[in-house]
Amino acid sequence: MTVAGVDIGSNTAKAVIMDNGDILATSLIMTGHQSRLAGRRALDLALREAGLEEGDIALIVATGYGRLTTDFTDQKVTEITCHAKGAHSVQPEARTVIDLGGQDSKVIAVGENGKVVDFVMNDKCAAGTGRFLEVMAAALEIELDNMGEVSLESESPASISSVCTVFAESEVVSRVAEGTNKMDIVAGIHQAIASRIYAMTVRVPFKEKVIMTGGVARNIGVVRALEKRLETSLVVPEMPQHMGALGAAIIAEERAGA
Amino acid sequence: MVAEEGRKLYLKIDATDRMKQLMTEYYIDAKGAEGTDRPICWITSGGPVEFLIAMDVIPIYPENHGAMCGASKMGVQLAEVAEGLGFSGDLCSYARLDIGSAITHGGPIGGLPRPDFLLCCNNICGTVQKWYEELARYFEVPMFLMDTPFIHKTTYEHATEYVRKQCLELVAFLEEQTGREFSLERFAEVAMLSVEGIELWKEVLKTAEHRPSPLTCFDAFIHMALIVTLRGTPEVVEYYRLLKGEMEKRIENGISAVPEEKHRLIWDNIPIWFEMRNLGQLFARNNTCLVADTYTTAWAIDIKIDDPLTSMADAYTGIYLNISIDLMFEKLLALIERFSADGVVMHSNRSCKPYSLGQYDLARMVTERTGKPVLMIEADMTDSRAYSEAQVRDRVEAFIESFP
Ligand code: SF4
Numbered sequence: 306m307t308v309a310g311v312d313i314g315s316n317t318a319k320a321v322i323m324d325n326g327d328i329l330a331t332s333l334i335m336t337g338h339q340s341r342l343a344g345r346r347a348l349d350l351a352l353r354e355a356g357l358e359e360g361d362i363a364l365i366v367a368t369g370y371g372r373l374t375t376d377f378t379d380q381k382v383t384e385i386t387c388h389a390k391g392a393h394s395v396q397p398e399a400r401t402v403i404d405l406g407g408q409d410s411k412v413i414a415v416g417e418n419g420k421v422v423d424f425v426m427n428d429k430c431a432a433g434t435g436r437f438l439e440v441m442a443a444a445l446e447i448e449l450d451n452m453g454e455v456s457l458e459s460e461s462p463a464s465i466s467s468v469c470t471v472f473a474e475s476e477v478v479s480r481v482a483e484g485t486n487k488m489d490i491v492a493g494i495h496q497a498i499a500s501r502i503y504a505m506t507v508r509v510p511f512k513e514k515v516i517m518t519g520g521v522a523r524n525i526g527v528v529r530a531l532e533k534r535l536e537t538s539l540v541v542p543e544m545p546q547h548m549g550a551l552g553a554a555i556i557a558e559e560r561a562g563a
Numbered sequence: 564m565v566a567e568e569g570r571k572l573y574l575k576i577d578a579t580d581r582m583k584q585l586m587t588e589y590y591i592d593a594k595g596a597e598g599t600d601r602p603i604c605w606i607t608s609g610g611p612v613e614f615l616i617a618m619d620v621i622p623i624y625p626e627n628h629g630a631m632c633g634a635s636k637m638g639v640q641l642a643e644v645a646e647g648l649g650f651s652g653d654l655c656s657y658a659r660l661d662i663g664s665a666i667t668h669g670g671p672i673g674g675l676p677r678p679d680f681l682l683c684c685n686n687i688c689g690t691v692q693k694w695y696e697e698l699a700r701y702f703e704v705p706m707f708l709m710d711t712p713f714i715h716k717t718t719y720e721h722a723t724e725y726v727r728k729q730c731l732e733l734v735a736f737l738e739e740q741t742g743r744e745f746s747l748e749r750f751a752e753v754a755m756l757s758v759e760g761i762e763l764w765k766e767v768l769k770t771a772e773h774r775p776s777p778l779t780c781f782d783a784f785i786h787m788a789l790i791v792t793l794r795g796t797p798e799v800v801e802y803y804r805l806l807k808g809e810m811e812k813r814i815e816n817g818i819s820a821v822p823e824e825k826h827r828l829i830w831d832n833i834p835i836w837f838e839m840r841n842l843g844q845l846f847a848r849n850n851t852c853l854v855a856d857t858y859t860t861a862w863a864i865d866i867k868i869d870d871p872l873t874s875m876a877d878a879y880t881g882i883y884l885n886i887s888i889d890l891m892f893e894k895l896l897a898l899i900e901r902f903s904a905d906g907v908v909m910h911s912n913r914s915c916k917p918y919s920l921g922q923y924d925l926a927r928m929v930t931e932r933t934g935k936p937v938l939m940i941e942a943d944m945t946d947s948r949a950y951s952e953a954q955v956r957d958r959v960e961a962f963i964e965s966f967p
Binding site: 384386 | 954961
């Protein structure tokens, strides 16, 4: 049986097509301003890659912020449940999921069965999210994708004490003006994120293993800073951004089979 | 899984019309009294209104008005007036929008009637004292402050005595302001009616112990208006009798507030007034009934008739916001047990510090003791700028998805 999971986030839309537990195809596109269309396009792309038509799909589950605006999906599940599911499938021993996406960050405690035990999300604040990193990259005039590598070279991370995006940005600007190395500033930014996320992990029953998902997991600098702060190593799956869509596809499989 | 919309998500309570009528009459009467010789007193929500009723003073509750402004989605525009005058955006939004409304006569009823004097009781927070001082300056009217010592573990005789003495001072203050004489007999009569109203209100709330529940806390938030503003009057007693009857009928006929009640939760903190309808439907769609809350029970105080002043002092000192976290925890636990709840939803209310400070500890204590989960949502009771609908919807749905 073939099913699909579509995850429409604030930044990117992802789709995963599965057939009896195997991933047939995945896709990832920018969401843009019309989340409904983005979900549709992500699904079409994945279908094309798999060489399938929509009629071949038994059940489609949507997740992510844009899930409610879709009309082509059969069921809708929150990304918290889906991320837990997806992360559990790639790492069954994971008991904590740290998901840093474009617009929010969350820490999810997962049970042995992949179900959500507890979770915390950042409140209306961009600190610790992909958006935060984007703003910082712009302030430093470096490529977002290079931030991770750049920061690893730092030996004395600058102190960025504020966790507020706006304040942190002006702190970064003044560090630049003071002549601080870019790599030290970037490393400092990653430390600021790590301390913010650490504060969230103490609010859930935090257990090892810890898996990191979401776009920010692609930033090796943040991963290392978090590992240091949490004093544990993090599992980063091959496709961290697709964990929500994967979880949605697994839920689709469970429900279609039931 | 989300309920199909077979039955309407919200069932109207018939008694609501009568309540609206009583509230409208109350506000029309109060506004008509402005500038006449009928005295008007603005009073905090935790204040001892029975003294005012007994002296034929019209009580006006800025907080109830604040809730009305919030529910009519006028909170932000009024708060902005106060912010423009330099009041901090971190100040309680009831205070901000009340100040905004006093100045502009804005809001759904064109502002509140001007007070002749003010009665402020700090059993709910310290904010009210500064807020009322501001009102006293603005309206150039006298203010009476009733100071209730915080309860850490237990009440002490000297604390009760301290508050009881202030009740006597309040009587003297009211006599001076109104030129009328206080009658203990009349006061006892009012206190008795107040007790009767409160008892009936408790019984209304108690009907939610039934599974499935005939009412949700969102209903309770609306129907509490009378117990807050007009307790001590016969109309209130009559009204809650009516409401209780309707709830009992619902139980008899197997009618539930939420079409398919699967999960039962407790609400903590003041409602998010501008979002009540959406939230009510969100929970209902997810087969979840909010069966009780820590807010409407705050008015479920005990007053003993044989010594009304002393028991009044105890009752007003012991309300939910004037007690320690440990005591709050006991009350919360009792609610969870009594209403067979599966978990708790905590509204971390940006405005109300005394209500929101310590919620994370409370949440941890609840889960440690009962194993039941707690959901935290960040918002503000009337300031919609501090609210993100998509985030809250996500959290609520994920929370409910995690139930077995
Ligand atoms: S701070 Fe809280 S208790 Fe005090 S007036 Fe505001 S809402 Fe009421």
